[in-house]
Amino acid sequence: MIFSKPKFWHKKNSLISWMLVPISLFLQLLSAIKAKITIQKSFKIPIICVGNIYLGGTGKTPLTITIAKELIKLKRKPAIIKKYYPEHIDEHNLISDSLNCLFLEKERFKAITNAEKKEYDVAILDDGFQDFSIKKDLNILCFNSKQLIGNGMMIPAGPLREEIGAIKRSHIILINGDKNEMFEKKILSISNKVKIFYSKYVPTNINEFKEKKLIAFAGIGNPDNFFSLLEENNLRIEKKIAFPDHYQFNKSDIQKLLNESLANNLDLITTEKDYFRIKKYAIKEIKYIKLKLEIFQKNEFLNQIKNFL
Structure with a gap:
C-alpha cells in the first residue's frame, strides 16, 4: 500500500475523522466477523508474530531481523515470513541483505509450510497480527513513541488497523523511542499480563x-x-x-x-x-x-521470547 498518512489521523476531535467513523465501524464489524469465521492453521514449529495496530512506521522489519539474528546465536534456524506485496520490495531487500532466510508468498501459511519443509525450526512473521488464519505462539506489538496510536481511531478515521483492545492478544509490547508512563498505564489497563520494553535506533x-x-x-x-x-x-x-x-x-x-x-x-x-x-x-x-536497533533490557526481552519457544 503506497500512501501518505492524512494529518487528521493525529488530531483529536477532527471533524473529518468523526465523519469517517461510520466507515471505521463497518470495517471493524467486518474484521470481527472475519476473525470469528476464519479457521486457524497450526504448525509444528513455533510462530512468532511481529506486528502492529498502528498502520506503518513502527519498526516491525528491523525488530524481525534483530530477533532472527539473536535466535541464530542460540543455534536456532529461524525463517522470516512475509506476505508478498510487490511494492514492499524495500523490506524484502532489507531482510535479504542481512539474512538468507526470507520466505515470500501471497499467503503466509504457504510460506510457513515451505519453511517447515526446509527444516527451519521457528517462523517469525514480519507483520501478520491481523492474519487470523495462523495460530501464533507469541505476539509482539510494535509502537513508535512519537505517534503511539494517533487519534486512537480506526482506519479511515484514524491510523489504527484494529481498536486498541487488540493489545489483549499480545504478549510483548516494544515501544521505539522515549519512555511514556501514561501509555504504559493505558496498555496495562487493557492487559496486565503483557510485558513492555523500549528500544531506540542508533545511527552507526x-x-x-x-x-x-x-x-x-x-x-x-x-x-x-x-x-x-x-x-x-x-x-x-x-x-x-x-x-x-x-x-x-x-x-x-x-x-x-x-x-x-x-x-x-x-x-x-x-x-x-x-x-x-x-x-x-x-x-x-x-x-x-545506517541504523542499529538497540533494545533496552535486551536479555530480559530475549528471555521472554525463549519462554515461548
Whole structure:
C-alpha cells in the first residue's frame, strides 16, 4: 500500500475523522466477523508474530531481523515470513541483505509450510497480527513513541488497523523511542499480563555527514521520525522531502533530486529502506543512514521470547 498518512489521523476531535467513523465501524464489524469465521492453521514449529495496530512506521522489519539474528546465536534456524506485496520490495531487500532466510508468498501459511519443509525450526512473521488464519505462539506489538496510536481511531478515521483492545492478544509490547508512563498505564489497563520494553535506533555512520549540508528525503511510514533523528544527531538539514510510504522512485524522481542537490550544493541523504528502492539506479551521490536497533533490557526481552519457544 503506497500512501501518505492524512494529518487528521493525529488530531483529536477532527471533524473529518468523526465523519469517517461510520466507515471505521463497518470495517471493524467486518474484521470481527472475519476473525470469528476464519479457521486457524497450526504448525509444528513455533510462530512468532511481529506486528502492529498502528498502520506503518513502527519498526516491525528491523525488530524481525534483530530477533532472527539473536535466535541464530542460540543455534536456532529461524525463517522470516512475509506476505508478498510487490511494492514492499524495500523490506524484502532489507531482510535479504542481512539474512538468507526470507520466505515470500501471497499467503503466509504457504510460506510457513515451505519453511517447515526446509527444516527451519521457528517462523517469525514480519507483520501478520491481523492474519487470523495462523495460530501464533507469541505476539509482539510494535509502537513508535512519537505517534503511539494517533487519534486512537480506526482506519479511515484514524491510523489504527484494529481498536486498541487488540493489545489483549499480545504478549510483548516494544515501544521505539522515549519512555511514556501514561501509555504504559493505558496498555496495562487493557492487559496486565503483557510485558513492555523500549528500544531506540542508533545511527552507526553519522560522522560521514557531520560537515555536510543535506537534503533529506524519505518514503517511509513516518518520514518525520527520520528527519527528527537526523536533527537530534546535529546534522544540518537544509531541506526535507517526504514521499508516500513504500514509494517507488522512478528515474525522473531521482533526476529531480540530483538536480536540486547540484543547484544548491547540497548532499542527498535517505533511509536504508529507500536506498534499497533506488539502488538499481546506481546513483553514488545518494547516501543513507545506517541504523542499529538497540533494545533496552535486551536479555530480559530475549528471555521472554525463549519462554515461548
